[in-house]
Amino acid sequence: MDNKQMLMIPGPTPVPEPVLLALARHPISHRSDEYSAIMGEVNHNLKWLHQTENDVLVLTASGTGAMEAGIINFLSPGDRVLVGCNGKFGERWADLCAAFGLEVEKITAQWGKSIDTEQFRAKLAADTDKTIKAVIITHSETSTGVLNDLETLNRHVKEHGKALIIVDAVTSLGSVHLPIDRWGLDVVVSGSQKGYMTPPGLGFVSVSPKAWEAYQTAKLPRFYLDLGVYKKAAANNINPFTPPVNVVVALQVALRMMQAEGLDSIFARHQRLMKATREALKALSLPLFAADEVASPAITAVAPISVESEQIRSVMQQRFNIALAGGQDHLKGKIFRIGHLGFVSDRDILCLIAALEATLQELGYESLVPGVGVAAALRVMSH
Amino acid sequence: MDNKQMLMIPGPTPVPEPVLLALARHPISHRSDEYSAIMGEVNHNLKWLHQTENDVLVLTASGTGAMEAGIINFLSPGDRVLVGCNGKFGERWADLCAAFGLEVEKITAQWGKSIDTEQFRAKLAADTDKTIKAVIITHSETSTGVLNDLETLNRHVKEHGKALIIVDAVTSLGSVHLPIDRWGLDVVVSGSQKGYMTPPGLGFVSVSPKAWEAYQTAKLPRFYLDLGVYKKAAANNINPFTPPVNVVVALQVALRMMQAEGLDSIFARHQRLMKATREALKALSLPLFAADEVASPAITAVAPISVESEQIRSVMQQRFNIALAGGQDHLKGKIFRIGHLGFVSDRDILCLIAALEATLQELGYESLVPGVGVAAALRVMSH
Incomplete structure (x- = not known):
């Protein structure tokens, strides 16, 4: 398809x-x-x-x-x-x-x-x-x-x-x-x-x-x-x-x-998308490239350790048709980047995290507990 | 409408x-x-x-x-x-x-x-x-x-x-x-x-x-x-x-x-559109701003004498929804310009000329003989 x-x-x-x-x-x-x-x-x-x-x-x-x-x-x-x-x-x-x-x-x-x-x-x-x-x-x-x-x-x-x-x-x-x-x-x-x-x-x-x-x-x-x-x-x-x-x-x-939508709602939405994404990634033990205190509400970069960034991007693209960005310059292959700015909804983040869990499973990611990412994102969204 | x-x-x-x-x-x-x-x-x-x-x-x-x-x-x-x-x-x-x-x-x-x-x-x-x-x-x-x-x-x-x-x-x-x-x-x-x-x-x-x-x-x-x-x-x-x-x-x-369409056909079409437009304008006694020998196959500029350029543009726009360009800089109000480049067909030119005749009639253009413009364009197209 x-x-x-x-x-x-x-x-x-x-x-x-x-x-x-x-x-x-x-x-x-x-x-x-x-x-x-x-x-x-x-x-x-x-x-x-x-x-x-x-x-x-x-x-x-x-x-x-x-x-x-x-x-x-x-x-x-x-x-x-x-x-x-x-x-x-x-x-x-x-x-x-x-x-x-x-x-x-x-x-x-x-x-x-x-x-x-x-x-x-x-x-x-x-x-x-x-x-x-x-x-x-x-x-x-x-x-x-x-x-x-x-x-x-x-x-x-x-x-x-x-x-x-x-x-x-x-x-x-x-x-x-x-x-x-x-x-x-x-x-x-x-x-x-x-x-x-x-x-x-x-x-x-x-x-x-x-x-x-x-x-x-x-x-x-x-x-x-x-x-x-x-x-x-x-x-x-x-x-x-x-x-x-x-x-x-x-x-x-x-x-x-x-x-x-209104300015305040737009900014609050981006904050929520950022937090939901970050909490999900933490729950999945995927290291975040930037600390919480300096995190952009537009982009989250991830630096996975026991699984290859480019493999994650490749499976996400091929199996789920989700385009993620790679690292640039010396970060090529070391990080992947999730854009969550503009016309992005809570549903998109839930979808992304669920697909990411499936991808990690396919790649044999050891520390995976299926569902914890989605659950963490949901916790942010229901607050 | x-x-x-x-x-x-x-x-x-x-x-x-x-x-x-x-x-x-x-x-x-x-x-x-x-x-x-x-x-x-x-x-x-x-x-x-x-x-x-x-x-x-x-x-x-x-x-x-x-x-x-x-x-x-x-x-x-x-x-x-x-x-x-x-x-x-x-x-x-x-x-x-x-x-x-x-x-x-x-x-x-x-x-x-x-x-x-x-x-x-x-x-x-x-x-x-x-x-x-x-x-x-x-x-x-x-x-x-x-x-x-x-x-x-x-x-x-x-x-x-x-x-x-x-x-x-x-x-x-x-x-x-x-x-x-x-x-x-x-x-x-x-x-x-x-x-x-x-x-x-x-x-x-x-x-x-x-x-x-x-x-x-x-x-x-x-x-x-x-x-x-x-x-x-x-x-x-x-x-x-x-x-x-x-x-x-x-x-x-x-x-x-x-x-x-092919390069030769594209260029031949533009030549035909230019000639049909120019012959129609001549038949309507509307002075062309550029001589035949140096005429662009993309644009024809017209410098009408006994009728106002801007009035022609205005009636063409309001009555027929046809957008023509005006003159630029010191030619503002003195000429109007017809673009006939790109996705333009013989039919478009016939339509344009017919609408122009109607416009001239509405404006009380003295030397108008209705139909002569369309006839002249048709002569070029049937060659």
């Missing part, structure tokens, strides 16, 4: 049927009143989801394109930046900044641990000349399932006073409370295929007034990703360059569904 | 039902074997459509993003480039090159006229020091419906020997014969929402071996649009960054439909 795929990877994430059907509507002109009305609603609802009055600009790009826009619009060659690196996407920030000639200081932590905000505090406090132009961080590190302590880090940046804070929220936005305006986050980037329950194709960048000030003097060359052009277009509910009209129409439907 | 929109704009273009249905499939992982098989077929069929053995790289970007990739990967700040400017998209090339610090020499022609290849020849012949690094041209100028004489221009570039030829083929690829390998075109950019019969969301760049050589020493900064990364990924039938999976799956279906 084919075509009953279940996506449990960190992205693309599952897409609700009404969103898929909207996607299949015949494209309309991106220069029509009908489209502007859609874009107007999308712009409005993106601000709601981002908890901000800032511009939330919509780019035709992958998340990495949005990350690039978040750098080149606000910085100049030679600018000193602090970059938090505790996973693949932190490293991507560093590589991206280096490619554009910034002076990058990495503050690293082991993959699977959270970054140490105290190291940032010390560097920022020592910077009395205010040479640090930006602090750049991955909120939810997709490669390891770690949620970095953005709130504390941001407080240190605010004490510094000059540096911008630039955040990769690709797998956190829409899955965890991220009050952009209350915290005063300057640049926050994300992508449609994650918490937004929408297919890939759109990147988002929210920009604070302080970041727009930096934009005025930033000297890196830019054209396609020049956010000033997007800001001007957004004011008229259009896009500067042809957008993926179908994905925008799909996003309109997804945002309506999210509004109907 | 709503929802019976007919798109006759230069893009997004109409999308066949099987392509829309493919679009609505649930997204799959872009790191799965299933996806790689799709991407492998798409890569193969893109080379067929582009008539090339060069890499045809697939970007998550608008056409303008593909244009930017076509510049920043092959040139360095201060490089001297000749840019043909006879419409909005030629001007966009010039603006883009200037944004990246190139030394831009514009070779302009009036909007609605073709560029003068002789001016390029003279500049190239005079460049005995070989300081011209690239000649940059818009093949089909979407803003005016002019098809520039790329074949002759390219011959002059080849006589120069050093300069790259970089082509915007956004509305020509898939609608007019463009033999990339036979002509030896170095960089050719296009977008999914035009001749490809696919929704917007993907940009394409084909890259010749000579262009890859230039890539080695090109010094403009790049990360998201670094084509070397895309080339490496394409060799493994993957994408470096999350692609719009749904649009790729849709493109797979569209390319299969194009293969079934």
Whole structure:
């Protein structure tokens, strides 16, 4: 039996049927009143989801394109930046900044641990000349399932006073409370295929007034990703360059569904899915790659010991049509990752855990007590 | 009655039902074997459509993003480039090159006229020091419906020997014969929402071996649009960054439909649609903005005299649900544009012309002889 795929990877994430059907509507002109009305609603609802009055600009790009826009619009060659690196996407920030000639200081932590905000505090406090132009961080590190302590880090940046804070929220936005305006986050980037329950194709960048000030003097060359052009277009509910009209129409439907659920419910659901998943894995004696205190509500990474990660993924795929993600870079074969962000329900987690138990049984996993995983997940859900 | 929109704009273009249905499939992982098989077929069929053995790289970007990739990967700040400017998209090339610090020499022609290849020849012949690094041209100028004489221009570039030829083929690829390998075109950019019969969301760049050589020493900064990364990924039938999976799956279906029709038939159909449209407009005494000799098979621009362009567009939209494009920049209100590229049939043109006759009648157009437009189109189609 084919075509009953279940996506449990960190992205693309599952897409609700009404969103898929909207996607299949015949494209309309991106220069029509009908489209502007859609874009107007999308712009409005993106601000709601981002908890901000800032511009939330919509780019035709992958998340990495949005990350690039978040750098080149606000910085100049030679600018000193602090970059938090505790996973693949932190490293991507560093590589991206280096490619554009910034002076990058990495503050690293082991993959699977959270970054140490105290190291940032010390560097920022020592910077009395205010040479640090930006602090750049991955909120939810997709490669390891770690949620970095953005709130504390941001407080240190605010004490510094000059540096911008630039955040990769690709797998956190829409899955965890991220009050952009209350915290005063300057640049926050994300992508449609994650918490937004929408297919890939759109990147988002929210920009604070302080970041727009930096934009005025930033000297890196830019054209396609020049956010000033997007800001001007957004004011008229259009896009500067042809957008993926179908994905925008799909996003309109997804945002309506999210509004109907409500922000608090969405975040509570992700907390519950995370806890249920983690408690089930603990009950199955499968070691979690990130500690409870720093766990991302979007992704759980597992580092099994007496059974092979890749074998688990393979049986889950072949026997149950459940797609899990593998480890990246040096973690290839060492961990597997469960995405539980976006359009994911309690039922999906129960299904996942039950299938995982069956998989462990098939692989001859010694310490298996069938049913304990599902029971542990159920305990979380019934609280 | 709503929802019976007919798109006759230069893009997004109409999308066949099987392509829309493919679009609505649930997204799959872009790191799965299933996806790689799709991407492998798409890569193969893109080379067929582009008539090339060069890499045809697939970007998550608008056409303008593909244009930017076509510049920043092959040139360095201060490089001297000749840019043909006879419409909005030629001007966009010039603006883009200037944004990246190139030394831009514009070779302009009036909007609605073709560029003068002789001016390029003279500049190239005079460049005995070989300081011209690239000649940059818009093949089909979407803003005016002019098809520039790329074949002759390219011959002059080849006589120069050093300069790259970089082509915007956004509305020509898939609608007019463009033999990339036979002509030896170095960089050719296009977008999914035009001749490809696919929704917007993907940009394409084909890259010749000579262009890859230039890539080695090109010094403009790049990360998201670094084509070397895309080339490496394409060799493994993957994408470096999350692609719009749904649009790729849709493109797979569209390319299969194009293969079934065959290149010669596709190009002959576009020639026929162009001629039928133009003969009908002539019969209706509506002045064509571009001369027959330089007419694009993708777009026909009309500059009506005794009746308002915007009124025609408005009645066509409101009474017949047919979307036409207006003029851009200084041509706003002066011309309207008919897109007849991609998934457009003889029937669509007959329908368009009949509705246009009705519209002219409604607007009290003096010289109208009802039926002469349709009759003229039919004459072309029955040849």
